[in-house]
Amino acid sequence: MSASVEAPVLIIGAGPVGVTLANLLGTYGVRTLVVERSTAVFDFPRAVGLDDEALRTFQATGLAEEMLRDMIQNVPMRMYTARKQCFAEILPSTREFGWFRRNLFSQPLGEKTLRRGLARFDHVQLRLGLELVGLVQDEAGVTATLRDEAGAEQQVRAAYAVACDGGRSTVREMLGLSYEGRTHPAKWVVIECDQDPLDAPYTALHCEPERPYVCLRLPYGLRRWEFMLFPGEDGEQMLAPDKVRELLGRHVADPAALNVIRARVYTHNSRVAGSFVAGRVCLAGDAAHITPPWIGQGLNAGLRDAFNLGWKLAWVLQGRLRPELLASYHDERHAHAKAMIDLADTFGAVLSQRNPLLAWARDRFFMAIRNIPKVRDYVLQMKFKPMPRFAKGIVRNTGVAGRDALVGRMFIQPNVEQERGLSQKLDDVVGARFALLSWRCDALAGAPAALHAQLARLGCDHYVAVRSRSKGNEAGSPMPGQLSGTVIEDLENTLHFWFHGKDVDWVLIRPDRFIAAVGRRADAAAELGSFCEAVLAPADTAQPQAAAHQSLVQAEALAA
Template sequence: MPDEAGRTHDLIIIGAGPVGMTIANLVAPSGIRVLLLEALPALIDYPRGVGMDDECLRSFQAAGLAERVVPHTTPHQWMEFRTAKGRTFASIRPMTEAFGWPRRNAFIQPLVDRVLLDGLSRFDNVEVRFGHEVLRFTDDGDGVDVVARGPDGTEAAFRTAWLVGADGGRSPTRKALGIDFDGITDATHWLVVDIANDPLGAPSAVLHCDPARPYVSIGLPHGIRRLEFMVMPGETEAELSGPAGLHRILGRVLPDPAAARVIRSRVYTHNARLAARFRSGRVLLAGDAAHLMPVWQGQGYNTGIRDATNLAWKLVAVLKGGCGPALLDSYEAERRDHAAAMINLSTTVGRIFAPRSRVLAALRDLGFGILRRIPPARDYVLQMRFKPMPRYRDGAAVAGSHPAVGRMFIQPRVQLAAGSQIRLDDAIGPRFAILAWAADPSAYMDDTARGIWRRLDGPILVVRSEVELGTAEAAVGPDATLVGDPSMALKQWFADAGQGVVILRPDRFVAAACAPQEISATLAALARALHLEG
């Protein structure tokens, strides 16, 4: 599929935001030829996302970029909700690292975006073109023809096997496809201000639920303070963004607003919208192009990265792994419902934070005051158990084989035979994997199952107590690798699950679970679910 320079592309991504760049970073190691087209001349630098969850960091780990991202985060970010009088009526302080990373993290998006962009320089098969606006595209069933206008006004034609629109909430890609984007746009607006050399010095994220003017105060990495204020009726963006307006509104929080070192400011409108479809032929939508949600749980950014992680391995499987295009239908089947759940959560939290009347605010404060006295209810909020976790009931998995199927697998550290301890995903790599407790399931594979597993090209890890490592009796077959379980987290998981083998997808969701002797039948079922051809 040649472009204007005679090269070919397997994948074109429209939009060099975090979602588009994450997809590119995840698919690039497979050798897929990627072209990233961005209409803007450079990365966006205005204030955007500030909350990153453990699932997101796990995705960056898969892309080999987590260690570069972490310096721009603050782990274990706490969140407090306070009344107009300053009393805390709810706290969120999750301390779990079940997926290998802290559940909540503050971060600086422009700096993380730069890590994602720099990460693409590792790959000769990825090209990024800024200042290239996509004018039109045509899907003929065998590929997609794309026409873009470059910085000098010249039009360039490209052809690709698959096209992903990761081009934001106003997505021209979605509009060109005629896909509905149903939902609501909040009538209120919010002024967002980032300030250097934090003038408050408080580490938590605090939502001040004052009906007179709700505002948010968030401590960010590198000594940056994020403040967000509700814009009241009659106020304009021009008024609030000028020096006098900024000083006036910052004066509600800072003792000396004139001395604040403002980095950037912007007025936002909150939206809650969901695309009717995430796929149309050979064109797919991801991130804000597919869904928009209010900021209250910081899940817009994270939901987009989940899209990228889910979609990336499936594109690789179709382009390089021998899976049929029908596998990509599972992207919408798996991601759309969860995006809707996150929209509902963010909308609900927004209503709690900024009720329309003082009466509702008083009732809220009373209700949460009662809940704080009930330990199970208090812990439900503190540990963030209200967050809807992805559960893929229909899609690229062996449905009904076990309750764990379609859920994200844990990520403890495992011990290698040489004695070092690493995170589980680093022991596996960004690919399929069979993980088994004690027994080597490869001993029960028939020839057909072995052929399927060779095509999926994943490792087989046998988990035992670390005290067994290094003994002659601990040996496993030539197709398997033995690892230890120093934290006993895997022992606990397999004991609770009641099954000795799980097959993990590249995005670390459980694709199937079975007993060791059922591995051949389970792999055959998985091959059908993945539309593995031939």
């Protein structure tokens, strides 16, 4: 066995969740090793949908625009009755987080973009062809034993390990963690062809009892079908060319003319691990939870994991955050992951109904309510989607109901202006760190130097004051006093309505863009001080603040 290799973070699995996490850690300046058993990206029909939260995650890594190059944005989803009548269309107009809510991509292409992104970081390494064969942990770290394709073994010592190794996670099994839920009895065959033969630029869920199926357009002229298989139909036999043509025969004029480039059989699962954190090992993506694809949230849920976990690992390793607060990753992600699985199960049960009588009743119900304005808006804007919100974790609750309802939610991302004529998304202004955002004031005016020092240790030395949009070359809305940070203008009045509607003057935003604390100007020093006291690691355990800050600034510049 070769000598031990050391890395602060070891990521096991280089799928989209693992590599996104590695890009985030690279942005945060954390030395990271990613290992993957396979030597190439799987060229299978896999995830196709990315939501606005996912794109905001990629934005934090500096890769959003590159990912968009291989993506179709703002794609509607339609649901059809057994008689092929459209009873619902989902096309959210909101861009509250800065991006469209429904976007389609090809996972193999996306994974390649994410892997190329790792090349920007000298402190992040991707090693392929390595299989995990052993994992032990102690109070100081984790020791992983890896085996290469030639059978040679080596050990890696890490402060923390993250399992991103899929639904059949080797790490989860080694840790003895439960994976609770069920495997659905029906299998599905997924078929992709090129040179899209249909003029249907949307995702369609066809709720036909005869054989429920999904049909959608993908980038670069690809078309995907997903067909339910019935009891007695052998999955492998259904992939034979004649069976594939038979499945497609009812939907295209000449199935024999199609160039099928991918076909695979999948089983739907609804499962969630009992815990996402076990000592110094965390689970993310399918290793932590797996969901049927009905609402397109499988990969998106994993990317939420990466965004939530990445900054916490970095802040703990940099001596900013109390190590025990890493457990908040489970507290903040487990319940929401389960809620998304439950919603997908409900969608699947309703839309894949095979009983003709029940399907008829379902169709009549949905056709009857589709023109009720509130119902139509509820579906069209995807308001049925459970939005992440955590009442406990790395947040500051004050006992004031209106304010506490704001913490633990993702903050909006409007376009703002820092320099005249230059419109930017808010996250690009505040950077990959904590940010204190104040509305038409300096929330830290008169604050003691000790609080400024605490915020700097937290990674919040970038204060942003927002003022209303000015007219022409006139000065914007007044900003009293001498400001201690950046001044930006609210281009679209979005921040104006948010702050006035919530009756607060300032908001502390975490690196994953969730609200950590809010308040009025008069209580800013006290509330921010209390938050810092609760989450900051003891000063004697932190690395020198200047060095920690410099690593983050350098990594941000590199990502940009």
